[in-house]
Amino acid sequence: MARAGVTAERLTRAAADLADEIGFHNVTVSALARGFGVKPAALYAHVQDAQDLRIRVGGLALTELADRAGEALAGRAGKAALVAFANAYRDYARQFPGRYAAAQLQLDPETVTAATASPGSAASAAVSPAVSAAVSAARRHAEMTRAILRGYELSEPDQTDAVRMVSSTLHGYVSLETAGQFRHHPRQADLSWARTLDALDTVLRHWPPA
Amino acid sequence: MARAGVTAERLTRAAADLADEIGFHNVTVSALARGFGVKPAALYAHVQDAQDLRIRVGGLALTELADRAGEALAGRAGKAALVAFANAYRDYARQFPGRYAAAQLQLDPETVTAATASPGSAASAAVSPAVSAAVSAARRHAEMTRAILRGYELSEPDQTDAVRMVSSTLHGYVSLETAGQFRHHPRQADLSWARTLDALDTVLRHWPPA
DNA sequence: TGCAAATACTTAAAACCTTTAAGTGAGGCG
DNA sequence: CGCCTCACTTAAAGGTTTTAAGTATTTGCA
Numbered sequence A, B: 001m002a003r004a005g006v007t008a009e010r011l012t013r014a015a016a017d018l019a020d021e022i023g024f025h026n027v028t029v030s031a032l033a034r035g036f037g038v039k040p041a042a043l044y045a046h047v048q049d050a051q052d053l054r055i056r057v058g059g060l061a062l063t064e065l066a067d068r069a070g071e072a073l074a075g076r077a078g079k080a081a082l083v084a085f086a087n088a089y090r091d092y093a094r095q096f097p098g099r100y101a102a103a104q105l106q107l108d109p110e111t112v113t114a115a116t117a118s119p120g121s122a123a124s125a126a127v128s129p130a131v132s133a134a135v136s137a138a139r140r141h142a143e144m145t146r147a148i149l150r151g152y153e154l155s156e157p158d159q160t161d162a163v164r165m166v167s168s169t170l171h172g173y174v175s176l177e178t179a180g181q182f183r184h185h186p187r188q189a190d191l192s193w194a195r196t197l198d199a200l201d202t203v204l205r206h207w208p209p210a
Numbered sequence C: 001t002g003c004a005a006a007t008a009c010t011t012a013a014a015a016c017c018t019t020t021a022a023g024t025g026a027g028g029c030g
Numbered sequence D: 001c002g003c004c005t006c007a008c009t010t011a012a013a014g015g016t017t018t019t020a021a022g023t024a025t026t027t028g029c030a
Helices: A006-021 A029-036 A040-045 A048-074 A079-093 A097-103 A108-115 A129-152 A157-179 A187-203 B008-022 B030-035 B039-045 B048-075 B079-097 B095-105 B109-117 B129-152 B157-176 B189-205
Strands: none
Touching: A006 A029, A006 A097, A029 A040, A029 A048, A040 A187, A040 B030, A048 A079, A048 A097, A048 A129, A079 A097, A079 A129, A079 A157, A079 A187, A097 A157, A108 A129, A129 A157, A129 A187, A157 B157, A157 B189, A187 B079, A187 B157, A187 B189, B008 B039, B008 B048, B008 B095, B030 B039, B030 B048, B030 B189, B039 B157, B048 B079, B048 B095, B048 B129, B079 B095, B079 B129, B079 B189, B129 B189, B157 B189
């Protein structure tokens, strides 16, 4: 009975890799156990349950994505920052579709609120560490998006509105593109993407008054 | 052995209702059978399999959404059309979260390509009718979005790029909002939504040259 | 060094799920 | 009236998650 050396981290990474191969929603505890040459029940020593595992993969993806986006942002400002950030985002989604799907995991609202409310408080003690990690990675994304907008001199509440619009457009585009929605028309998705970023830049420079 | 009167349509509607209640990915053939007071195996007389059922729900949602969007669009042009269309979209997603999730179902690319290539051809005969319905409903959405842009006098390929940007922004916003992403900040999601639509209108009126 | 405690893994089992195949009964139609 | 179709049931195989209890290995400490 040689030990397989399973840990929560290795499990999460294996799940992420598997998700990129066969699709996030096809990843099962059983398949993962097979990959480690171990019985399914063994995994429950490292991970609370299947949902916990999924959330960990989501957290991993959000963290990796934030790291790449952060690198892309380094030393850039204005439109260059926007474009580099957006491309990091899109490239990641195309290279790691399973991870990207995991990052979009809809945590149930109450859990998110609890984790957001007061980190380290009694209320958030009930929240699993995986959820906290995912939520804090999501916050990093929001902060980076806000950092990009510093180049556009928007003040509150316009800045928040603009952060939401930029996030929406980037996420929406990548999401629709990977869903194959842009394959109905011959226009290359790369070109539309470039023009969409041009348009975002334009509207950020000329943000309409309320 | 009284007949329960199950049909594919009733099944689809029940699945959609259940999805709105308990979440799309929690809908099972078994739960659905229980709702009809019938054994799970009975449903396979009306529906190919679970995936077929999911695609039907997606098609139903896309169709309902297209109907509402179409009504919202009637008699409007320019920004009024954009706003009415966008609100129809967002309202639907908030009122029917399970259906909306079903509409986002990622059909696998090859299937979509087959259904898109040549409707009614030998190639698409292999595609299930549910897939065809979903794909054609998706096309209706694209056509309506294009209709909105007629008010902005964009010519190809700008029009296609703009269609993609608008779709992305609307879908992305609704998707992030329902995922609870906008709850981290006190700014009301309704207000950011209105400003996002203002911004979309602005950029469509001043679409940047290539 | 050697023993005890912690822990990685197995076996076993319950409770779900999907799906196919074969059988039964009821309703519609000639 | 009898037959056929078709909605539904029963039966069964095979997959999944998850808990509980047992076994063996590694760790850590005296």
